[in-house]
Amino acid sequence: MNKWTQKLSSRRLVISGAVLLGMYLILILAVTNVGQTRLKESQQRELGLKVQSYANVLELFFAVTTDHINNLSTGKSIQTFYANLASGMSMEYGLGASLSKVDRELLQVIETRKVHNKPVFERILLVNYNGSIISEMGNGHITNVNTAAYNDIQDTNILIDTTSESDGVHIKLVKPVQYSGKTVGYIIAQVNKNVIIEQMTIQEYEESYSRMDLTTESGSIFIWDTISNHKNSGDLGRNIYFEVPIENTPFKLKSWFEPLAEKDVFTSRWFTIGLSLLAIPVIGGLLYIFTINNINLVLRTKVQQSQRQQKMLSIKNKRLIEEVEKRKQSEQQLAYQASHDALTGLANRKFGNDLLERELDNAAKNKTNVLIIFIDLDNFKQINDTLGHLVGDMVLVESSQRILDLIAPSATLSRFGGDEFLLIIPGLKDANDGGKIASNILALFQQSFVSKNQEFFISTSIGMAMYPQDGVTAQQLLANADTAMYKVKEEGRNAFNFYNSDMNIDVQRALKLDSRLRQAIANEVLELYYQPIVNLKTKKIIGAEALMRWEDDVYGFIPPDEFIPIAEKNGLIHQLGEFALNSACYQAAKWQEIMPLQISVNFSSVQFRYYDRVLVLIESALQSSGLSADKLDIEITESLLFDHSDGVITLLNKLQNMGAQLTIDDFGTGYSALSYLQKFPFDRLKIDRAFLINMREDEGNRELVNAIIAMAKALNLEIVAEGIEDRWHDEYLKGIDCDFGQGYYYSRPLPAKEFEQLLQKESISAWF
Ligand code: C2E
Ligand code: CA
Ligand code: CA
16 A cells, blocks of 8 residues: 555544544534523523512512502591691690691501511601601601702602611602692601512522612612622622613612523533543544554655665665676686687687596496597688688588587587587487487588588588597597597598497498488489379279388398488488479379379478478479479478478468478377367378277277367368278278278389389279
């Protein structure tokens, strides 16, 4: 994972966690706050109503008290008193009595007008218009009465007057007394403050934490205060405050209440605080995760950094190693130059000797053999002299290259002298192989050298010696191989020779045959035989296979199975092939007059290595013989397909387009694969003779032949069965739908003349 996405995802996680938590807290706070505000609002409303009801109580109280005083002023005793006074009645006569009545009346009001058993009025006075007191009742202490202040009072109204005295504010109700339409005096009633206070307090309770004052023009009357006693109340300012006027009086009721939040909302505030406190570890946890993550990130980055550094280091190390390697290489190069030939790159004479000694040591230890081969270029001096040293150098380089391409990795080639090479082959399994190798080397030089458009040939003379039989020291072996080589030179060059003749007779024969074959070609001893290919159903000859025959003067009849492989190795196959093709085409063209048969010519895969050459060869054979291409059948073995190349496919396609027929020979013996058959453009398939040998007894072989035929049919190929030796073969193969047959049952391969006689007859069946 990329570090940025890591960082992003962890950061996003933490941030979204924090945001969610924050939103959660805000929601809780908002809800709590709204709840609190609502609560406060309702408290406010409730308190407002409460204060209003107090005010109403007081309004009523004053309404009732003024009523009392009104009634008193218009009452009988006071009116009678003023009537008597107006009539000039003396105190002794009747005025005194009426005054006592007034006194009694006033006292009665004080004594009867009570609230909760407390007198509403503390003191009631009847004052004359000029201010002299007529009657005074109660315990109050109103002494001086300034009646002038009351003159403005409307006759019917009552003045609620307040005065500030030494013991506080006093409330007085002042009512003008009317007699005969005139104000004759005033009733002044002092209201008992305690009654007012009590009327309020009775409804209030201690826990309400409130304060109430009744304000007048002369000051406030303190009603109660439970706030000041309460621990939480400091100043009144933070409390809920109401100021309600008392209707029809000059008073106002002021009240303070401790807010609800302080007490009742208390819990929710703590709840919020608690929640917030709880959020702290959660946020802390998130931050911790975040930092841990960041630490991880830092760690990871550090690990990455150190990995990068390690990478850098390893790159540096690599460079160092490369540097060391280079030095080693240059040292090795120096050592190499000292031990190798500059021109060919091969080991030089000295190093070649060392190598030989080393191999001999190994062979002594492991009880194996070592073959040493001296290869000397024939007439090299002549080339050097006529074509120049550069060409000579080129020949040496190319010769060494050709040999190197041929030999196994375990073998070593060194340049021993001017035109002398030493090939050391350790651990040779089969003594025959020595001859094969030598023959192959000779074959390498059948190919021409080309310099400046000049083509020339160089042959070689090869001498061989074998450890331990031909010598145990390097010196002995080299000397013996040299002797063998010189013998070849003596015998006419371009050949090989073993130091002694104690070797296997087969090797000798092969060696001899190699030489004999060259002479046979030169002397035109080789001949072609023809074996008919017949239609299994009609028994008519449809073609003939050309098979090579060699009768040697010394060795007698040599089967093609023996000399063809030799020719393939020494390169003579090209000459043999060319001969076979030309002869066969010539004969077939001639035979067309007798019968339109097809001629099958065998091609070695070695021939096919040179596609262009093969094509030119075939074209010219057809042209010079006049045989039409569709009368030529080219037989190729599976081994060609095995190391197939695009060049082979192209060539086969060209041949088919030319009209020639292509047959896969010896099918089933090698690496046949269905894919080959699909890939290559064959027309015909030849079942190998090996399948027919035990066919009668071997059910497995029969099954195999059945399968091959079924497959060939599926691929639209014609089928030829090879090696039909008896009637049973003939019948069986005919029975399983095989098209053609070839074998001793019909005819052995015959010389051209004899084959021609066979052709004259209608069909093969006529023979039987
Ligand atoms: P091949 O191409 O499979 O040729 C068929 C071989 O089977 C021939 O052997 C033929 O004589 C033999 N034959 C035919 N009918 C019978 C039979 O009924 N019984 C037995 N036992 N053998 C039968 P041959 O002529 O000895 O040739 C051997 C091989 O040599 C050929 O096998 C072919 O691969 C090769 N060869 C022959 N002539 C040439 C040639 O001109 N060029 C090349 N490149 N190879 C050739
Ligand atoms: Ca053949
Ligand atoms: Ca064959």
